[in-house]
Amino acid sequence: MSMTIIEKILARGAGLEEAHAGDVVVCDVDMTVLIDLQFATLWKDPTRIADPDRLAVIMDHAVPAPTIGDADGGVRARAFVRRFGIERFFDVGRHGICHQVIAENGLARPGEILTCTDSHTCAAGAYNNAARGLGPIEVYSIMCTGKTWFQVAPTIRYELLGAKPEVVSGKDIFLHIAGTYGDATNHNLELGGPGLASVPMNDRRTIATQGAEVSADFTTFPADEICLDFLQERIGERPEPVEADLGAAYAAVRQVDLSELTPWVARPGKVADNALPVSQLERRRVDQCFIGSCANGQIEDMRVAAEMLRGRRVAPGVRLIVTPASQAVYAQAVREGCVETLVDAGAIVTNSTCGACFGYHMGLLGAGEVCITASTRNFKGRMGSPDAEIYMASPRTVAAAAIAGEIIDPREVLG
């Protein structure tokens, strides 16, 4: 029987010929990522682990440590890494948001399964990988046993048509999908089609990352030549892609004509059924603008921010915070002059961390403030006070708002 991409990967992981929606499968997990928070809260050293070579430890959410509790977590993480000889350890200094570090180091490969405590682990679906976030106890269990179970969900297919205009990013494609079709709870998303060729890897990762925001289980892309080129540069080989079968069963097949898309924005609270083209939004003044996170702290996002701000200024009374997604992105942004351009324009370029995105240790919002963010999540209270409003848009639209002092279509700034 024909299978979707995710069905094939889960079948392979379970050592089965086939897996289909509704099946419960027990899979070997190829790569498990432990993040700093895991060590800061629930940690107890295990007696043994399944395989140190299928484990990575990445310091990202709260680095450098903003609390003693987080610092103690770092102590435990380093001791654990030493004790079990974990080679893939990304300590403070070579750190980054885990999904960026996973991408840079080729930890997520086509046909494999990757798990991590962070809910945006679905990001690695951009690399034809079955990746998802699981709770801290379950990730701990996989670290010990090397396995977990999945109930295979039905898959929704997005067939991308046409070519993406330059001004449209992965964020806009995602917000269009979320705003138009709403939640995909207990479903997988699969994107593909002829339009995919116009969507670069950074935009694919933005889309895959945000699958969590429509409550999807897995979000997966095929590995086309663009993806295989990306992976070859990082892992030195061309992995075997997993393709959907002709005749695979989908819960729905939806077509998206990329050539017709424009910049989109989500209103505060959620993205599902709550987004619209920026040109249709009433003008809204902003206090804070944020470009960063696993979704949009990539080097391409740094370049867009710098391109928008070059020769312009952040509007008086507005804060623009830019967080590169990793030390590697940060260094590249410095080498390319993005950081200088941004700082000269009045932006703040921060250390690479999850900090502002989850309202934990920097860039928090006060009551009555309005933020527009190119990060992952716009829940009420996500970035600080529950009485602040969080709009969500692409880095280009966020940069445009920082310049104008209000939410506007970035094409107006580009003029």
Next chain:
Amino acid sequence: MKDVIEGRAWVFGDSVDTDNMYPGFAMKLSLQEAATHVFYNLRPGWTGEVAAGDIVVAGRNFGVGSSRPVAQLFLELGVVALVAEEFNSLFLRNSINFGLPAVTIPAAATTIADASTVRLDIPGATIEPAGGGARLMGTPLPEFVLDILAQGGLLPKLAADGYLPVAGAGR
């Protein structure tokens, strides 16, 4: 875990997200302190009303968001089970792995009266008013998931299998 429990139901709507149950600022607090902020914005003061043995009932897409261990806060408050018309899968697994039953029952949030006493059959996936009334039928959890619950979550199982130095450790 008792199979059939009676308790007071607290009813919430659709798409209640994890940040509403475990806000970012509470991640810096102890479990006891963090638990006082559950639904801090949606239903201020609720953590002063909820009592041991109570059940939380929600609508569609319950628990969309992050992998924060919300179940630990519910357990801290004495909540014994979650019922929703539809769960986000990460949230459902996260709850079960902490030993907190999460049962999917369509129409639960629209039918069950807030603060009423209900009878919940966890393996049977049914809920009904304790004083009599229509019984709502849901989707039973797979047998092996019920086994995880019966053991009190994943950690006791890992301890029993020798992965943890002390039984029940790591909480």
